[in-house]
Amino acid sequence: SEICAFYDSIGIELPKVYSGIIASGDQFISSGERKNWIRQNVKGVACVEMEGAAVAQACYEANVPCAIIRVISDGADADADLSFDKFVDAASLFSKGILTELLKLKGIFLITKYAK
Secondary structure, three states: OHHHHHHHHOOOOOOOOOOOEEEEOOOOOOOHHHHHHHHHHOOOEEEEEOOHHHHHHHHHHOOOOOOOOOOOOOOOOOOHHHHHHHHHHHHHHHHHHHHHHHHHHOOOOOOOOOOO
């Protein structure tokens, strides 16, 4: 399919689901040293992100339901800046797919078309 060809062209695999702790903070992690420090000091951490905790806190305080969906777009290493640009389109597609499936569970169906 066109989407699989797109994934192949940028060298990524089809998505996988991981479960675990998501560390959230105010830093962009782009060094192997910092990544290793987090792994050693945050037991069970699956990934790191920057915005989710702030959004969840604001929703909690406003009594608004919230779900955070993360698609990992880089390896939190020296190539993180380069990886993000490479994977942003794929991450968007993956996020859309996850959200579409969650909405279907609620009986809500979206009719959309992917536009490059």
